[in-house]
Amino acid sequence: MVRERRRIMLTILAIAWATFAISTMLAIGEGLRLNFAKTVANSGNNLLTFKGGHTSIVYLGLPAGRKIYLTKSDYARIANLPNIKHMTPVYSVFAKMRYGDKNLNKEALLVNEQYAKIHNIDLLPGGRFISKLDLLQKRRVIVLGEKTSQDLFPNNPNPIGLYLYFANELYRIIGVMQHKSEMMGRHDNDAMMNWLPSSLHKTFGGFQAIDSIDITYKNADRLVALENWIGRIVARNHGLDPNDENIVHFRDYAVRQENINSFFLGLEVFLGLVGLLTLIVAGVGIANVMFATVNRDTCEIGIKMALGAKRYQIIWPYIKESSFAMLQGGFFGVVLSGALVFLLGLIPLHGKLFEVIGRPKAVLSFGVIVVVILSLGVVGMLAGFFPALKASKIDPARAVSYE
Amino acid sequence: MNLVELKNISKIYKTGAVKFIALEQINLTINKGEYLAILGPSGSGKSTLMHILGCLSTPTSGDYLLNGKNVASLSVNQLAKVRNQNIGFVFQNFNLLANLNIVDNVALPLVYRGIAKEERTKKAKELLTHFGLGGHFSHHANELSGGQQQRVAIARSLITEPDIILADEPTGNLDSKSGDDVIHMLEKLNRDGKTIIIVTHDEKIAERTKQIIRIVDGKIM
Ligand SMILES: Nc1ncnc2c1ncn2[C@@H]1O[C@H](COP(=O)(O)OP(=O)(O)OP(=O)(O)O)[C@@H](O)[C@H]1O
Ligand SMILES: [Mg+2]
Numbered sequence: 001m002v003r004e005r006r007r008i009m010l011t012i013l014a015i016a017w018a019t020f021a022i023s024t025m026l027a028i029g030e031g032l033r034l035n036f037a038k039t040v041a042n043s044g045n046n047l048l049t050f051k052g053g054h055t056s057i058v059y060l061g062l063p064a065g066r067k068i069y070l071t072k073s074d075y076a077r078i079a080n081l082p083n084i085k086h087m088t089p090v091y092s093v094f095a096k097m098r099y100g101d102k103n104l105n106k107e108a109l110l111v112n113e114q115y116a117k118i119h120n121i122d123l124l125p126g127g128r129f130i131s132k133l134d135l136l137q138k139r140r141v142i143v144l145g146e147k148t149s150q151d152l153f154p155n156n157p158n159p160i161g162l163y164l165y166f167a168n169e170l171y172r173i174i175g176v177m178q179h180k181s182e183m184m185g186r187h188d189n190d191a192m193m194n195w196l197p198s199s200l201h202k203t204f205g206g207f208q209a210i211d212s213i214d215i216t217y218k219n220a221d222r223l224v225a226l227e228n229w230i231g232r233i234v235a236r237n238h239g240l241d242p243n244d245e246n247i248v249h250f251r252d253y254a255v256r257q258e259n260i261n262s263f264f265l266g267l268e269v270f271l272g273l274v275g276l277l278t279l280i281v282a283g284v285g286i287a288n289v290m291f292a293t294v295n296r297d298t299c300e301i302g303i304k305m306a307l308g309a310k311r312y313q314i315i316w317p318y319i320k321e322s323s324f325a326m327l328q329g330g331f332f333g334v335v336l337s338g339a340l341v342f343l344l345g346l347i348p349l350h351g352k353l354f355e356v357i358g359r360p361k362a363v364l365s366f367g368v369i370v371v372v373i374l375s376l377g378v379v380g381m382l383a384g385f386f387p388a389l390k391a392s393k394i395d396p397a398r399a400v401s402y403e
Numbered sequence: 404m405n406l407v408e409l410k411n412i413s414k415i416y417k418t419g420a421v422k423f424i425a426l427e428q429i430n431l432t433i434n435k436g437e438y439l440a441i442l443g444p445s446g447s448g449k450s451t452l453m454h455i456l457g458c459l460s461t462p463t464s465g466d467y468l469l470n471g472k473n474v475a476s477l478s479v480n481q482l483a484k485v486r487n488q489n490i491g492f493v494f495q496n497f498n499l500l501a502n503l504n505i506v507d508n509v510a511l512p513l514v515y516r517g518i519a520k521e522e523r524t525k526k527a528k529e530l531l532t533h534f535g536l537g538g539h540f541s542h543h544a545n546e547l548s549g550g551q552q553q554r555v556a557i558a559r560s561l562i563t564e565p566d567i568i569l570a571d572e573p574t575g576n577l578d579s580k581s582g583d584d585v586i587h588m589l590e591k592l593n594r595d596g597k598t599i600i601i602v603t604h605d606e607k608i609a610e611r612t613k614q615i616i617r618i619v620d621g622k623i624m
Contacts, residue, residue: 303498308487308515310480397454400498
């Protein structure tokens, strides 16, 4: 009896360990996935950006290989398409930026007020993004990226209201971007960027093509249709072959987002399977203890059968015992895992890597717990079921004659 | 109607390729209120016959009518029900459950009938008191003498008020005094109307019953 108890205790310990392993692994996997999902979303959700491409088909006597520049008229026509939620033209300008004795080469994007929504740009307190009025009145205002702000104002974390020179014109700083982690920002990294009202683009002179158009769409299912429409509109507008697929270059973030998401889902499933394997090993342990118990109980089972116990009345105690062992072990395992997840959350994650990928946090989510409980339940049932089945197959006539 | 009617019952054990005929063409009728001994040497097939009578195993061929109902080919659960309702067993080695006290042991058959705990405990205590074990309710089997244990077993066999009591060498593990007591108890039960079948290889015990069935090499003589 004492040895029996000890064996059960050991199996419960094994289950606790397995549960701990499975739920911690899943929690870490889940944490990574959610973190990256957020990072990707920071780079723009349902984001589609496109630039002018080049012709690749000879059309109406014109040769292939001509470069296409997106125009204001393209922009206006595309803006009428359904399924577009937000939309901004993007002009890119490089120029000297000067404040005090600092004089740096910086890039600025000329965009409209919707850019912040499209790219999930949040500003430090007191700041704002470019507004419709800024655009209308062609105000000389600028929103600084995190990096520029640090470069120009190393001692002032929020230089709102100050004036700086960009391309020798005076601009008032109306906002500074808040830190965000992102992996696939439009131009390398939003933190490096600065923003001006797009209506100012003529003041920078030169060639006035739109560098790119950034949109967010409402319905991801109709993304392909949307891209087709955009291609055809630009082709018609420029007198080009509407079947030429290279006229517009699309950069479609949804696809990459899906790839990344399924990669991490795969990772999570893999981690879960490793945990499940541990759990199965523990389940085999329980089953062995149960088989030993059934063998020891053969005579007793025979007696119960002789007295009229039905099959389920023989089976049930074993299922109950193994499930109970599973439950106990599972409970300790989940509690332990919860504690570890909590402790992990307390570790501060510093360093360049975490700037880029964000700070992943293990998440013992409802879904994870449901998966763990389901696996425990199934493994526990099976671990009890096979020994119990053996018990129910005992021949009572032989069992009662045991000495 | 006969209580028990065996028609051409055979039991063949197969061990690998080897067949062993334990019972061959057994025909037997037993009436209600009978007190019968199945007598034979060791290995003759007495226990095998008793297991079939008690629905612990099914015959390889033949029919077994119990209360007119053929039970030769019932399912496992149906057999369990028949055992619970119609049969009481008394074994040579008592076969009490070690981890239950004697009240729970006696009450166990009623558990499988779904009788409430209070009711079955009350009934078990009444029976145990009747058999002179009133002071031992909380005891476990290993705390009792062999004779006392067999009395507990008899109490257990009676709690479901079965049609037949099957006793396989009930005195085999007892000293002669306790063995006598057990035989007296069975005789008394028979006088009160119970059908009793004793399996034994002991001529003296068999002679005290009303009818002897002699069995040798799986056949009735
Ligand atoms: N499950 C089984 N498998 C194979 N052979 C068996 C089985 N049970 C019993 N036998 C054989 O059947 C024969 C009859 O056995 P049984 O137990 O009925 O004899 P018995 O008359 O009760 O003997 P005993 O007086 O020793 O109890 C024996 O030879 C035994 O070896
Ligand atoms: Mg025998």
